[in-house]
Amino acid sequence: MTTLPRVTGEAVARIEARDKVTGAASYAADHPLDGLTHAWPVTATVARGDITAVDDSEALRDPAVLAVLTHANAPRLADAGDPMVAVLRSPHVAHHGQIVALAVAETLEAARAAAGAVRVTYDEQPHDVVLTADRPGLYTPDEVNAGHPADRRRGDFDAAYAASEITVDAVYEVTPLHNHPMEPHAATAVWDGDALTVFDSNQGSTVVRSTLAALFEVDEADVRVVSEHVGGGFGSKGTPRPHVALAALAAKAVGRPVRLALPRNRIAAVTGHRAPTIQRVRLGADADGHIDALAHETVTQTSTLTEFVEQASVSSRMMYASPHSLTTHRVARLDVPSPSWMRAPGECPGMFALESAMDELASACGLDPVELRIRNEPPVEPDSGRPFSSRHLVDCLREGARRFGWHDRDPRPAVGRDGPLLIGSGVAASTYPVWVFPSHAEAYAGSDGRYEVRVNATDIGTGARTVLTQIAADALGVPLDLVRVSIGRGDLPAGSVAGGSSGTASWGWPVHKACTDLRQRVSDAGGHVPDGGLFVRADTEQEAGGGTEYSRHAFGAQFAEVQVDTVTGEVRVRRMLGVFAAGHILNPRTARSQFIGGMTMGLGMALTEGSFLDPEFGDFTERDLASYHVAACADVPEIDVHWIDEDDPHLNPMGSKGIGEIGIVGAAAALANAVHHATGMRVRRLPIHPDTILLGL
Amino acid sequence: MDGTSEVGLRINGKPFSRVIDNRTTLLDLLREQAGVTGPKKGCDHGQCGACTVLLDGDRRVNACLLLAVSLDGADVTTVEGLADGDRLHPVQQAFVDHDGFQCGFCTPGQICSAVAAIAEARAGWPSVVTPPDTPPGPVEPTAAEIRERMSGNLCRCGAYVNIVAAVREVAR
Numbered sequence: 001m002t003t004l005p006r007v008t009g010e011a012v013a014r015i016e017a018r019d020k021v022t023g024a025a026s027y028a029a030d031h032p033l034d035g036l037t038h039a040w041p042v043t044a045t046v047a048r049g050d051i052t053a054v055d056d057s058e059a060l061r062d063p064a065v066l067a068v069l070t071h072a073n074a075p076r077l078a079d080a081g082d083p084m085v086a087v088l089r090s091p092h093v094a095h096h097g098q099i100v101a102l103a104v105a106e107t108l109e110a111a112r113a114a115a116g117a118v119r120v121t122y123d124e125q126p127h128d129v130v131l132t133a134d135r136p137g138l139y140t141p142d143e144v145n146a147g148h149p150a151d152r153r154r155g156d157f158d159a160a161y162a163a164s165e166i167t168v169d170a171v172y173e174v175t176p177l178h179n180h181p182m183e184p185h186a187a188t189a190v191w192d193g194d195a196l197t198v199f200d201s202n203q204g205s206t207v208v209r210s211t212l213a214a215l216f217e218v219d220e221a222d223v224r225v226v227s228e229h230v231g232g233g234f235g236s237k238g239t240p241r242p243h244v245a246l247a248a249l250a251a252k253a254v255g256r257p258v259r260l261a262l263p264r265n266r267i268a269a270v271t272g273h274r275a276p277t278i279q280r281v282r283l284g285a286d287a288d289g290h291i292d293a294l295a296h297e298t299v300t301q302t303s304t305l306t307e308f309v310e311q312a313s314v315s316s317r318m319m320y321a322s323p324h325s326l327t328t329h330r331v332a333r334l335d336v337p338s339p340s341w342m343r344a345p346g347e348c349p350g351m352f353a354l355e356s357a358m359d360e361l362a363s364a365c366g367l368d369p370v371e372l373r374i375r376n377e378p379p380v381e382p383d384s385g386r387p388f389s390s391r392h393l394v395d396c397l398r399e400g401a402r403r404f405g406w407h408d409r410d411p412r413p414a415v416g417r418d419g420p421l422l423i424g425s426g427v428a429a430s431t432y433p434v435w436v437f438p439s440h441a442e443a444y445a446g447s448d449g450r451y452e453v454r455v456n457a458t459d460i461g462t463g464a465r466t467v468l469t470q471i472a473a474d475a476l477g478v479p480l481d482l483v484r485v486s487i488g489r490g491d492l493p494a495g496s497v498a499g500g501s502s503g504t505a506s507w508g509w510p511v512h513k514a515c516t517d518l519r520q521r522v523s524d525a526g527g528h529v530p531d532g533g534l535f536v537r538a539d540t541e542q543e544a545g546g547g548t549e550y551s552r553h554a555f556g557a558q559f560a561e562v563q564v565d566t567v568t569g570e571v572r573v574r575r576m577l578g579v580f581a582a583g584h585i586l587n588p589r590t591a592r593s594q595f596i597g598g599m600t601m602g603l604g605m606a607l608t609e610g611s612f613l614d615p616e617f618g619d620f621t622e623r624d625l626a627s628y629h630v631a632a633c634a635d636v637p638e639i640d641v642h643w644i645d646e647d648d649p650h651l652n653p654m655g656s657k658g659i660g661e662i663g664i665v666g667a668a669a670a671l672a673n674a675v676h677h678a679t680g681m682r683v684r685r686l687p688i689h690p691d692t693i694l695l696g697l
Numbered sequence: 698m699d700g701t702s703e704v705g706l707r708i709n710g711k712p713f714s715r716v717i718d719n720r721t722t723l724l725d726l727l728r729e730q731a732g733v734t735g736p737k738k739g740c741d742h743g744q745c746g747a748c749t750v751l752l753d754g755d756r757r758v759n760a761c762l763l764l765a766v767s768l769d770g771a772d773v774t775t776v777e778g779l780a781d782g783d784r785l786h787p788v789q790q791a792f793v794d795h796d797g798f799q800c801g802f803c804t805p806g807q808i809c810s811a812v813a814a815i816a817e818a819r820a821g822w823p824s825v826v827t828p829p830d831t832p833p834g835p836v837e838p839t840a841a842e843i844r845e846r847m848s849g850n851l852c853r854c855g856a857y858v859n860i861v862a863a864v865r866e867v868a869r
Contacts, residue, residue, distance in 0.1 A: 023735020
C-alpha cells in the first residue's frame with residue numbers, strides 16, 4: 001500500500017467553485033417552491049413605545065395580499081429564550097426599525113405595496129440612544145461577550161502608572177459598524193403538517209433548527225433547515241435572526257410556502273451590528289519602552305432586548321507584558337437596535353485602540369514601533385500566567401518588517417511628500433483567540449471505494465467544504481475525489497456555529513476522528529469494504545468541551561502605506577502586508593483569501609465605514625450600501641499576505657488555528673498609524689474621513 | 698387587467714414572454730418568474746451590483762433598476778448564459794483559478810460586470826483613471842483601470858485583490 005501525499009496544506013480549489021461561477025449555487029432565496037408567496041416587513045417608526053393600532057384595510061384591498069400579520073393576529077410563538085427571534089409577540093417597540101408587521105402576498109410586488117400601505121399608530125415614549133463615556137446608567141455587566149469577566153485587575157495600576165517615566169493617555173472611538181453580508185438575511189419556509197422545511201441563510205443551522213423547534217413547539221426531527229450556500233455573515237447570521245422566525249410564522253399563518261428576504265435597508269436594525277465603543281487606554285512605561293502599567297477601559301452600549309457587551313478590552317489582557325493592569329467594560333442599556341457579533345468582536349475595535357496607543361508610546365519613547373512591541377513580548381500570558389501554546393508575534397513583526405522594507409523608512413512623521421500627497425507607513429499587531437466547540441460527524445465507506453462524510457458545518461465563504469474534504473481524505477488515506485462531504489443541513493450530525501474562527505477546528509476534529517476510525521475499520525476488514533459499507537460516528541464532546549492549560553491565540557503583524565491628499569483630505573491605501581502565525585495552514589489558497597478579506601474589511605473600518613445613531617429618530621442614519629460605505633474595488637490596493645507555519649501540538653489533530661477573523665484585527669490601527677506617520681496627526685476616531693484630515697492638517 | 702403588460706424577451710438565448718405586473722423589475726422577473734436565480738438581490742437599489750446582467754450583448758446593467766416592461770424585445774444574458782456547454786467562459790475560469798470569491802453571492806454580478814468591463818476597455822472607452830493623453834484604441838487593462846471599472850460591484854468577503862488578478866488575466 002502506497003502512502004498518498006497529504007492534501008491538507010495543498011492549495012485545493014473550492015469544491016463548489018464551479019457552482020458559484022455559473023450561478024448554480026442555490027442560496028436561501030433561490031429555491032423554487034410550488035405556490036410560493038412573498039413577505040415584506042413593516043418596521044417601527046418610533047424608537048420606543050407601544051403599538052396602539054394597526055390599520056391594514058388599505059393593504060388588504062389588493063386580492064393578491066394574503067395577510068398582514070401583527071402581534072395581534074399572528075400565531076403566538078413560544079419563548080425560545082432568544083429575544084431576537086421573539087417576533088410579533090408584543091405591542092412594545094424596543095427600537096426604531098423593529099419589525100412590527102409582515103405583509104404576505106402572492107407576489108413580491110404586492111407584498112411590498114401592502115407593507116407600504118399598512119398604517120401603524122403608536123403611543124410613543126421618549127427614547128435614550130446617545131452613548132457618551134460619562135452618561136448616567138453605565139453599569140458593569142456580569143460578563144462580556146465570549147464569557148470574559150468584565151473587569152480584571154493585576155498589580156496596582158494607579159501607583160505604577162503614576163510612577164511611570166513615559167505615559168500615554170488617549171481615548172479611541174469606533175462608531176457602530178454593520179456586517180452587511182452581500183446576501184441579505186433570507187429564509188424560505190414551508191410547512192407540511194407539523195413538519196417544517198426552511199431554506200435559511202445562517203452561520204449554523206443546528207441552532208436554527210433547535211430554535212425553530214422551540215418557537216413552534218415541534219420536534220427537532222420535524223424541522224429541516226437547509227443552508228447549503230450562505231452569502232456571507234460576518235457574525236450577523238451567527239444565531240437565528242428574525243427573518244427565519246417570521247418566514248416560518250407566516251408560512252404557518254397562510255398555509256403556503258413563504259419567502260422573506262429582508263430589504264437591505266432593514267438589516268442594520270434587526271440583525272445585529274458592532275456596538276460603538278469609547279475606549280480609554282493608558283500606558284505607563286520606562287524610557288526604554290518597557291510597559292509597567294496598562295489600562296484599557298471600554299464604554300459601550302447594548303439594547304433593552306439583549307445584553308451584548310463588545311469585549312474590547314480583553315486583548316489588552318494577553319498582548320503585552322504589563323505587570324500592573326486594569327481592564328474594564330461599562331455598558332449602557334439604550335433604546336437602540338441590538339448589537340451582536342461582527343467579525344472579531346472585541347479584538348477588532350480593542351486592538352484598534354491598543355495598537356494605536358502602542359504607536360503613540362513608540363513616538364513618546366522615540367522608539368521604533370516594531371521594536372517597542374518586541375520589547376514588551378510577555379513570557380507567559382499576563383492575565384492568567386498560562387504558557388502560550390505557541391506565539392510567534394515577534395517572528396511576524398520581523399518577517400513583515402523585512403518584506404515591507406520597514407527599516408528603510410524615515411521614522412519622522414510628515415516628511416514623506418509626493419506633490420500634494422503626504423506618504424506614511426504604519427504597523428500594528430494582530431491577535432485572535434483559538435476557539436473550538438464540540439461537534440459531531442459521521443463517515444461512511446461504500447463497497448464501491450467511495451467515502452461519504454457528514455457534518456453540519458456551514459460554508460459562509462470560508463472554504464469549509466473544501467478544507468473538511470481535505471482533512472477527511474488525509475485521515476482516510478484516500479484521494480480527494482473519492483470523498484464527498486455533506487454540510488449545511490440541520491439534520492446532519494450537529495455542528496457548531498461558523499463563528500469565532502472556530503469552524504475548521506470544531507468540525508474538522510470529529511471528521512478527522514471519524515475518518516481515522518473508519519480507516520482502521522477498513523483495514524481491519526482486510527482493506528475490503530463489505531457489501532452495505534462501513535459506518536462510524538464520532539464527536540468531540542470530551543476533547544473540545546473542556547478547558548486548556550495553555551493560552552491559545554493566533555498572532556500577526558500588519559504593515560500599511562498610505563497617501564494623504566492635502567487638497568482633498570482623502571486617505572488612500574498604497575499597499576498592505578500581513579504576516580500571520582496561525583498554526584498549520586490547511587489550504588493556502590482559501591487561507592490567503594480569508595486573511596486578505598479580513599484586512600480588506602479592516603481597511604473599510606479605518607477609512608470608509610461608519611454609522612451614526614441619530615438622536616432624534618433613534619436609528620442609524622446609514623442603512624443602505626449607498627450611505628454605509630463598504631470598501632469598493634478601487635479602494636483596495638495590492639494586499640500581500642504571508643504566514644509562519646506553526647507546529648503547535650496543543651490545538652487539535654490538524655494543528656490549525658482559526659483564520660477568519662485575525663485579518664481584520666490590527667488593520668485599522670496599522671492604517672491610522674500610517675496616517676499619523678504621513679501627517680503627524682493622530683486620528684483616534686474612525687473612520688478617517690477627509691473632513692477629519694482637512695480639519696486637522 | 699389593470700397594471701399589467703405583456704413582455705417578451707430572450708433570456709440566455711431562450712424566448713420568454715409573459716403578462717407581468719408593471720411594477721416587476723428585470724431582476725424579479727428573472728428570479729421569480731423565469732427561474733433564473735444566478736443574478737442576486739443584494740440591495741435592490743443599484744448600490745451593490747450583485748444583480749448585474751448583460752443587455753443586448755455587452756451592456757452591463759443592474760437588473761434591479763430596470764422595469765421589465767421597458768425591455769420588450771431585449772436580449773438578456775446572465776451568469777448562467779456565459780459558459781459554452783461544459784466549458785466555462787474565460788472570466789468564470791479565471792475567477793476559479795484566482796479564488797476570486799468566497800461566499801459567492803456577488804460573484805454572478807462580478808463576472809457579468811467583468812465580461813462587460815473587458816469589452817468596454819477593448820472598445821476604447823476611457824474611465825476616470827484613464828490618462829487624458831491616452832491615444833484612441835483599446836485601453837490598457839492596468840490594475841487601476843480594472844479596480845475603477847469593477848467598483849460598481851461590492852464584495853463584502855473582500856475578494857477584490859483576487860478579482861482584479863482574475864480580470865487582468867483575461868483582459869490581457
